[in-house]
Amino acid sequence: MQRITLPPSVSQRKHVSRLSILLGSISLQDLKACTMVSRLFRYSGRQPIIVFELPYFAAYQQLLRTFPGARLRNVLSAYPSNVTNFWPYFSYRIDEVVERKSIYEASFLGRTVKGIYTISDNLWTSPxxxxxxTIAVRFLLTRVFFWISLGLGDDMTQPQNSRYKVILEAQEVVPQEIWKVTVQSDFTLITYYVLEDTCEVIGEQIADGISPVTDFRNLRIDWSTYIASRRYLPTPSVNKDTFGLLEHLQWSNHEEYNKGISKVWLSRVEREGDIGSAKLEVARRYVLACVVGNSVSGPRLTSNQMQQEFNGLSNIRDSVAIKSDRINMFLPAHHHVESLHFTLSNGRNLHPALATVQTPGREYYILKDNGMQVGCEEDGVADVWMELLGCKNSGCI
Known part of the structure; x- marks a missing residue:
C-alpha cells in the first residue's frame, strides 16, 4: 500500500465519495482516460498518475465489490481509506486468483473433476x-481418492453421479483442525464436516433450500462435543504437537514413537529446516489418514475396542459400554512412521504430489496433500494413479 501524494483541493474533496462510486463501476481501461481529467478524478480513483496512470479512489470501491470478506476488512482497518492507494493490493488479489486457477486447471485434479465439480468464484479469493x-482443493482430492479406492472411478462420469456440483464455501470450525465445506448439487446444499489435514468427512448435513445447515449437534456425539468445546479456542493457542486431535491418538510402543512417528526421525527432521517441517506436516497427515475407520466415522468405539476388532475380535464392541464422549483414535502398529521422503533412495525427485513413507513393515507411496496411500514398494504406484498423475511406476515423472 502507498500513501497518496497528489490529493485534490479541499473544495473539491466533497465530490470524491460520489465520484468514486461511479469510477469504481467502469473498466480499468476507461479509468486510464480519467486520469487526464483532473486531480479530483485521479484522487477519486486512488492511484497516482505517475505510478499506474489510474484514478485513485475507484480501487477502494473495486475492492469492496470484488473481494468482500474478513481478509479485506483486516486490511482496510489497518490503512485509512482517505489517504491510501489501494491499487497495488487490488492488483495483488487479482493476480492471486489468476495464479491459483491456472495452477489448479493445469493439475491432474483439475482435469479429473472437470465437468463434475467446480469451485465458486468467491471461494477462489479466499475471502x-x-x-x-486449500481446503476446497484438498476436499476434492479426497473425494477422488475414495471414488477410486471404492472402485467407482469409472462411474464418476455416469449421469446419476455426475451432476454438476459447486463447492460454495469452506469455513473453519475448530482452529487448524476441523472445517465445514458446503457443496451445492442441484437445489440441495450439503455441508460436510472434515478434518483439516486429510479432508476426511466426519459428518454431513443436508438442507433442501438456499441456506446451508449451521448446526453441528447432530454429528456423532464425540465429534459434536469436541467441536462445541473447541470452536472458539484462539488459534495461537493451538499446537498440533501437544494439543488437539493427536492428543486423542492411541498407538503402541511409546518408547520409540511419539504419536505414531519415530522419535529418532523426529530429531533428524528438526535439523532440516523448512524441508523438515514440510515432511513432518505430511507425516502427520499420513497418521490421521491411517487411523482405524471408526476413529473418524461409523459406529463409535473406544481405542481398545478398535484395537481388539482390528485383531479379529469383532464381538468386543458389544461387551463394553462407552461412558465418555471423548474422541478415540487408534493407529495400527504397521502404520507407524519410521521416516518420510520426497525423493527416492537414489536421489531422484518424486512427482510433486507424492511422498514415500517407510513403516515398520514396508514403504508406501502417499499423496502429500492428504496423506492417503496410492501405492506400495512391491507394486509401485497403482496403475490408476500413474495415469491420473502422469508419473511412472516408481513415482517419478
Missing part, C-alpha cells in the same frame, strides 16, 4: 482465510 481454497 475470510487464506486456507479456504
Amino acid at each position: 475470510d482465510d487464506p486456507k479456504q481454497i
Whole structure:
C-alpha cells in the first residue's frame, strides 16, 4: 500500500465519495482516460498518475465489490481509506486468483473433476482465510481418492453421479483442525464436516433450500462435543504437537514413537529446516489418514475396542459400554512412521504430489496433500494413479 501524494483541493474533496462510486463501476481501461481529467478524478480513483496512470479512489470501491470478506476488512482497518492507494493490493488479489486457477486447471485434479465439480468464484479469493481454497482443493482430492479406492472411478462420469456440483464455501470450525465445506448439487446444499489435514468427512448435513445447515449437534456425539468445546479456542493457542486431535491418538510402543512417528526421525527432521517441517506436516497427515475407520466415522468405539476388532475380535464392541464422549483414535502398529521422503533412495525427485513413507513393515507411496496411500514398494504406484498423475511406476515423472 502507498500513501497518496497528489490529493485534490479541499473544495473539491466533497465530490470524491460520489465520484468514486461511479469510477469504481467502469473498466480499468476507461479509468486510464480519467486520469487526464483532473486531480479530483485521479484522487477519486486512488492511484497516482505517475505510478499506474489510474484514478485513485475507484480501487477502494473495486475492492469492496470484488473481494468482500474478513481478509479485506483486516486490511482496510489497518490503512485509512482517505489517504491510501489501494491499487497495488487490488492488483495483488487479482493476480492471486489468476495464479491459483491456472495452477489448479493445469493439475491432474483439475482435469479429473472437470465437468463434475467446480469451485465458486468467491471461494477462489479466499475471502475470510487464506486456507479456504486449500481446503476446497484438498476436499476434492479426497473425494477422488475414495471414488477410486471404492472402485467407482469409472462411474464418476455416469449421469446419476455426475451432476454438476459447486463447492460454495469452506469455513473453519475448530482452529487448524476441523472445517465445514458446503457443496451445492442441484437445489440441495450439503455441508460436510472434515478434518483439516486429510479432508476426511466426519459428518454431513443436508438442507433442501438456499441456506446451508449451521448446526453441528447432530454429528456423532464425540465429534459434536469436541467441536462445541473447541470452536472458539484462539488459534495461537493451538499446537498440533501437544494439543488437539493427536492428543486423542492411541498407538503402541511409546518408547520409540511419539504419536505414531519415530522419535529418532523426529530429531533428524528438526535439523532440516523448512524441508523438515514440510515432511513432518505430511507425516502427520499420513497418521490421521491411517487411523482405524471408526476413529473418524461409523459406529463409535473406544481405542481398545478398535484395537481388539482390528485383531479379529469383532464381538468386543458389544461387551463394553462407552461412558465418555471423548474422541478415540487408534493407529495400527504397521502404520507407524519410521521416516518420510520426497525423493527416492537414489536421489531422484518424486512427482510433486507424492511422498514415500517407510513403516515398520514396508514403504508406501502417499499423496502429500492428504496423506492417503496410492501405492506400495512391491507394486509401485497403482496403475490408476500413474495415469491420473502422469508419473511412472516408481513415482517419478
